[in-house]
Amino acid sequence: MGKNLQSSERLRPIDLARGHGLSTQAVRNYEEAGILPAADRTPSGYRAYTPLHAGALRAFLALLPGHGHPTATAIMRAVNEGAADEAFRLIDESHAQLLDDRRTLRAVETALSDLAPATAPDPGGTFIGPLARRLGIRPATLRKWEDAGLVHPRRDPRTGYRVYDEAAVRDARLARQLRRGGYPLERIAPLIAHVRTAGGLEPLEAALTDWHGRLSARGRAMLAGAAELEAYLRARGRVPA
Known part of the structure; x- marks a missing residue:
């Protein structure tokens, strides 16, 4: 120079x-x-x-x-x-x-640290009513989150009812925690997408470390x-x- x-x-x-x-x-x-x-x-x-x-x-x-x-x-x-x-x-x-990306990373870390330990998952999945009661929200809220792409329950082929498997329950719990933190749905969707890309919460820890490094770089x-x-x-x- x-x-x-x-x-x-x-x-x-x-x-x-x-x-x-x-x-x-x-x-x-x-x-x-x-x-x-x-x-x-x-x-x-x-x-x-x-x-x-x-x-x-x-x-x-x-x-x-x-x-x-x-x-x-x-x-x-x-x-x-x-x-x-x-x-x-x-x-x-x-x-x-860059600042917004740092805030996004902080939101994910905070939400993960505040998540209460999950109960043993039901291998067959759970329906919308029991999951809503477990999370303390209304079934309509879960349907709204589904429309926003936050959760992806499968449909029972015989009844057509929504069935939330372990991954869908995880996403719903994380969405609830982020909503409690004041984050709008449009900001929560990409955060949960990070979790899905990482393959779950545990692999996400390594991804978060890498994310920190990339932001610093x-x-x-x-x-x-x-x-x-x-x-x-x-x-x-x-x-x-």
Whole structure:
């Protein structure tokens, strides 16, 4: 970051690609996408990049891990178009999403820690009335949760009655705990989906540890991306020295 990005030194596409594991075509694609500012052309028509373009490339690659390709592209395009405020808004949105993901993780952890030990499951499943009484809710609430995708009871082939197996009872208990915590149905559905993906509550513990790690990595990546973007903005003269 200490390099003089305003230097008049001329760089070839291969010079930008080298050291980043990129192809020269990728560098040209980045320019066409607005990630890099437009390059001058030599009399023979070849692109002539400068250290400023190298700084833009470093900023984009540093933004990628924390913000993802579409947002990192939009941020760099906004900066190169002179719309720094739009770039900052996009960064703010990424940080807000990260914060929301942290709150989601905390909600899952809190709900899991507050769940009372389950009684021995009925291998044949249970019907809506007994489960509603066990949870202290109305059967209509369970039907509403089913409509929202929170629980998936099967239907008895002979009677058509809802039958809640062990997984469905688990999901209903978790939904009840999250509802008691004030979470709306639309926010509970993805949380329970995490439980289903993990294969239950116990395997979810390892998934939660991994989730923590990924959120921390995103946070650090955003810091690294901000540092490179700051250097690029200064080189473009968009912030005071």
